[in-house]
Amino acid sequence: MSKTEASLTIALAGQPNVGKSTVFNMLTGLNQHVGNWPGKTVEQKMGEFIHDEQVIRLVDLPGTYSLTANSEEERITRDFIIHEQPDVIVVIVGAPALERNLYLLAELLMMPVPLVVGVNMMDVAESNGVHIETHVLAAALGMPVEPLVASRNQGVHELLDAAIRMAENPTAFAPKRPAIRPEHRPVLADIKAQLAGQVPPPYPEDWVALKLLEGDTEITALIQNATQQAWGNIHTILLQHEDAYLDIAGGRYEWIGRIIRAAIMRPKPGAITLTDRVDRVATHPARGLLLLIGIFGLVFWLTYTLAMPVVSWLNQALMEPLSGWLRQVLFGAPAWLSGLVVDGIIGGAGTVLTFLPILVVFFAALGFLEDVGYMARSAYVTDRFMHWMGLHGKSFIPLFLGFGCNVPAVMGARIIEDRRACLLTILLTPLVPCTGRLAVLTFLAPAFFGRAAMFVTWGLVAFNLVVLALVGIAVHRLAFKDEHIAFIMEIPLYHLPNARTIGLFVWHNTLAFIRKAGSIIVIVSVIVWALSWLPNGDMESGLLATMGRGLEPVGRWMGLGDWRLIVALLTSFVAKENTIATLGILFGANSAVTGLAAQVAGVLTRPAALAFLVVQMTFIPCAATLAVIKQETGAWKYAIFNVGLLLVISLSAGVIMYQIARLF
């Protein structure tokens, strides 16, 4: 067994919304690797930490409500437990929804791995009038149960100690297991008799028998292949008990009811909690929508108010002195080297990096809304509107994330269970204007439109959203034939935000952006600069100019007769922010960034400026977004279709906008 150096592997399991990732973050800090489960589009988080001189590997299993084969997350969780057999599983349950959260524990108890339980959010439960005696629960379950307030790091170490003790002495694990209802016991015994000795290892026989009775498709297929004659008999038994699965689920809840009866004190029915009071506004069809629009506006106002001064400070205090200093250092060097470094790398990738503060503030705001529990409400409130596009409220969450960066937004579409709804959400995501495009917009619009800039900016954002809705409705009507998609979603309790959780959310999302800027954007900045410089060492006659001039006839339909603008649009394929970087290079790098917008405005009429911004806002997805579209959908055809669709949309929108604007 090569389990690296780790002496113990602990898996974290739990239903969604129990604060499992808070526990994970508390234990691993920044020492975590976030990736995908092999061959799957489900996030995999692993981390290592040292406890009492022992290296411990912590695996964060996907949040799942049960262990059926209904979703990818559930299959991954049970496959990991059965095939990798961690030393111990720490099951996190939430105190406010103890009964429902214990359902997963009832399923995990059939697995061949010892368990310990952490009851998280004890403080939230108390504030809702729910009191839990964890030692009573421990006695009823026959296993260690620790109270937790993970967000304040209370109880996490006690839980870890309990887990390690359990892992070191697994034979001490003798829990009470849920039994099936009496009327199904003979059937289960029959199935087990038929199975005897034929279940392929490492699958536990009892568990396989139960899953067969539950009608689990994956286990059914497994046993059908593994058994020869016996399958006929098993199949006959199963056909006679086709709805046993509802009784089994009901039986698990009855068992849970008996376990928690003595351990929990609930408030009188009808008590009004804080969550209920806030939700009278937040989930109300009209008030909730107003609140959402307000929050939406606030996030943008906050993002640009806080981040814009930092962006201009970075430009003036860092980028400009850096360029000047590099120019001096490279004074004796060949002209091409100085051009490459100062105009290519600093003028290109450097400019893009100065937009980082915008992204950080936006992700922090979104991480905050997610952590306090608001994002689920936004899904609930927008559900009605998303139905026009054949989507449901859950699609709103990744689309909103798209305003920061389309890359995590495409990956965020994973939360949508239905494959077609997920594909449509991914298809629509590039129409959400990301930070890169908004940066270009807010950079150029004031120079183009003066006082009307604010109006034009909001108008163009609204235009993108209208196009998004129209494309969604069209795809739903034409391709999906109005098919209904189920909306079932847990709405978590509101709770206080945790700085660490939000910090890590910002960290992971920003890091992805920096990596992109550090690799793709640097390379493309250099290529753009080289294409503009070659073959004569002069931009006016460079390769890029030739390419841009070739496309001028197309550009002229929308008033863009200047090849430099066409090239700027083309290079936005690499990264949306590159439009500014390219303009910076092509309009002469000596001008300070502040002067650039005015220079560009100088070569454009107002209708043409409008057309330029419309095309820029709806242009084809950037390279990084296309790469994740391919990764998430598993096929290039969706990525290519997306490019074609947006090319048609952006060019026709540009031409129409120019021709209409010219009339005024």
Added chain:
Amino acid sequence: MNDSLLKPLNDLETGERGVVRQLRGGREFTSRVATLGFTPGVEVTVVQNYGRGPILVTVRDTHIALGRGEALKVLVEVL
């Protein structure tokens, strides 16, 4: 019990309570909602039902949003 006493969940008004008696629909749907706590015999409270849009119910101490089409398949006996 008489089946005619059963109502789909989205016929309940805000604040009304009921006991789940029957789940309709395909196996994937019923097993999903059963896992979330909607098993026959459980009490549910409608927290919000404005006649359109998804409804919000509490079941086993959790808030669950259900689309109208989904709520239609959960049959309850009104309390």
